[in-house]
Amino acid sequence: MLFLAEYEKRKDMFRNPKIKKKKLWEEIRREMLKQGYKVDGTTLDRKLRNMKGTYKGIIDNNKKRSTGRGHISWEYYNRFNEIFTEDKTINIDCTVSSFQTQSDDDVRSPGLGAAQDFEQDSRSNTPTGPQKKRLDVFRKRQLELEEEKLEEVKKIRVSLEEYNKIQREKLELFKKYLNL
Structure with a gap:
């Protein structure tokens, strides 16, 4: 949780192409070292990438209704959801529905736009x-x-x-x- 908190503090800086990511990972490493965690920046980078993959996998699995697998839970899911809800590399804005949700007036919900035309x-x-x-x-x-x-x-x-x-x-x- 300390790792995620430190990442969240610098989340906007990670998106800035002018800022070296290695420097940001070093800052996080120093903060974690203060708390007794002995890690290096490369390990932290890899850890976050792996955790993002797990988070995305859970999102994808939980969206499917017919996978045969149950709902997956993860202890860091809620924290990741807070941090990465607006991250376009993880979350997909709209999904294709396999059932019709339109009213008789064909009123579109805000934010869905043309995606509702893709009904099957x-x-x-x-x-x-x-x-x-x-x-x-x-x-x-x-x-x-x-x-x-x-x-x-x-x-x-x-x-x-x-x-x-x-x-x-x-x-x-x-x-x-x-x-x-």
Whole structure:
């Protein structure tokens, strides 16, 4: 808990690219040393990364309703939740729902926006409505990009063949010149 408290004090500084993280870990290490904990900055960094992974794993597991696993608890969960609730690398703003929650007036809840358009038929995993249209547009654009990429690769191949031809001609000329 001391470790997490010291990290939280410096959380904003960790996000600042101008501040060396090694310096911040050293500050935390010194504070922990005062309390009798013998650790180094590298270990603290790795510990936080591992704890973030555990926290994210618990969030992901607890969101799923059909994993076959029960709800996972962790002694540091509430503390991590306080520190990392707004961390975009851990928390995902919205999730896709497999059941309809709209009222008859199709009123959207604040903060959900277009995410509510991504509803699916609760009997299958096939997209419906606006989601299907977006997927079709996405797939069409993806195919166009692949075709463009293929054309560029063909152009590069032709250019390389032309370059190689020129190099062979140059080599032949050098051979003739040297054999005179």
